[in-house]
Amino acid sequence: MSYxxxxxxxxxxxxxxxxxxxxxxxxxxxTDETARFLSxxxxxxDVKMFLEIGCAVAYNAIALAIKHPELKIITIxxxxxxxxxxxxxxxxxxxxxxxxxxEGDALEVDETTLPVMDMxxxxxxxxxxxxxxxxxxxxxxxxxxxATDNVLFHDxxxxxxxxxNLKQLIRKIDAFNQYIMKRKEYHSVIHxxxxxxxxxxxx
Numbered sequence: 001m002s003y004x005x006x007x008x009x010x011x012x013x014x015x016x017x018x019x020x021x022x023x024x025x026x027x028x029x030x031t032d033e034t035a036r037f038l039s040x041x042x043x044x045x046d047v048k049m050f051l052e053i054g055c056a057v058a059y060n061a062i063a064l065a066i067k068h069p070e071l072k073i074i075t076i077x078x079x080x081x082x083x084x085x086x087x088x089x090x091x092x093x094x095x096x097x098x099x100x101x102x103e104g105d106a107l108e109v110d111e112t113t114l115p116v117m118d119m120x121x122x123x124x125x126x127x128x129x130x131x132x133x134x135x136x137x138x139x140x141x142x143x144x145x146x147a148t149d150n151v152l153f154h155d156x157x158x159x160x161x162x163x164x165n166l167k168q169l170i171r172k173i174d175a176f177n178q179y180i181m182k183r184k185e186y187h188s189v190i191h192x193x194x195x196x197x198x199x200x201x202x203x
Contacts (some may be wrong), residue, residue, distance in 0.1 A: 004032075004033070007034065007130050008032065009034060011157065012066060013061075014092070014093065014174060015062065015063055015066065016033075016051030017046055018057070018062065018078050018089060019059060022056070022057050022059050025094055027056055027057050027059075027061045027082075029056060029057070029060065030060045030110050030123065030149065030194070031092045031193070031195065032058070033061060033075060033127060033191045033193050033194055034149060034179075034194035035060065035064075035162060037154075037193055037197065038064065038121065038147060038192070039063075039064060039068070040068075040069065041119065041145060041147070041199075042064065042068050042119065043068070045117040045119065045143075045145060045178075046118075047068075047071065047119045047145075048071060048072060049072055049115055049116065049117045049118050049119075049158065050064065050071055050073045050074070050118065050119050050120075050121065051073075051074050051076075051114065051117045051119070051120045051121070051136060051139065052073060052074070052075040052076065052119070052120075052121045052122040052123065052127075053106045053122045053123060053124045053132050053136065053194075054075075054076070054077065054120075054121075054122070054124030055075040055077035055082065055085070055086050056075060056077065056082050056099060056123075056135065057085040057086050057089055058075065058081060058085075058086035058089045058090050058099065058101070058122075059089070060067040060074045060123070061075045061086075061090070061095075062089060062090065062093050062095060062099070062190055065095050065098050065099055065158065066093070066094075066095075066148070071098065072098055072100075073098060073099045073100070074099075074100045074102060074105070074114065074115075075099060075100070075101055076101075076106045076109060076124075077101065077102075078103070078104055078105045078106070079099045083101070083103050086101055087101060094138065096198060103120050106135075106136075107128065107131055107132070107135065111135055111136055111138055111139055112138075114136075114139045114140070115142065116139060116140075117136075117139045117140050117144060117146045118141060118144050118145070119144060119146075119147070120137075120139070120140055120144070120145070120146045120147070121146075121147045121149070122136075122146065122147070122148040122149065123149040123150070125167060125171055125174065126150055126153065126173050126176075127168075127172040127173075127177040129151075129172075129173070130175065130176050130179055132148075132150065133146060133176070133200075134179070137202070140202055141202070142202055142203075143201065143202060143203075144201075144202050145199060145200065145201055145202070146186070146199075146200045146202070147197055147198070147199055148176070148180070148197070148198040148200070148202075149172055149175065149194065149195065149196075149197055150194075150195045150196060151173060151177055151190055151195075151197065151198045152190070152192070152195055152196025153169070153170060153173050153195060153196065155188060156200065160185050176198075177198065178196060180200055183200070184203075185203055186200040186202055186203060187200070187203060188201075189201040
């Protein structure tokens with residue numbers, strides 16, 4: 001256990017168990033440092049409505065809901081196996097009234113039916129980041145935040161890659177990074193947290 005892990009040790013045994021199970025099953029979940037960063041942003045910006053694109057087993061949504069009792073979360077997931085696990089986990093933590101799970105492809109969700117969001121977290125198919133951003137930014141309030149995870153993708157932007165599919169994915173991730181830096185309506189910074197977190201504040 002690293003020093004930071006030790007000093008930020010999670011005390012909720014059920015949450016620790018959920019995280020360990022997800023890691024054992026190979027479920028991609030948010031890194032600890034990224035989770036802590038998002039949690040502080042929620043406090044700093046007094047976030048009450050939070051939209052998550054990419055729920056997986058609901059670990060992140062549950063962790064944030066526990067730490068922020070006034071937070072309402074809407075999370076979207078398309079994988080049937082993940083959906084069932086997320087439902088079970090949300091119910092086990094008694095958070096059905098605060099975490100709403102939308103089942104299906106995020107790009108097919110009618111964003112006009114969603115409430116105004118204080119913060120949006122994009123953590124789904126990396127190749128679709130631009131589409132996710134442009135679709136759901138319509139729900140974001142002025143001075144709201146969109147956080148996009150995994151934008152450095154294991155530092156593969158700097159590595160020699162032979163796989164054609166992986167090269168294509170890296171190009172699409174880089175295309176998003178270039179795109180977001182040109183969006184003058186947002187103040188965007190890529191932070192070297194976890195696997196790279198892009199924070200975009202709506203001006």
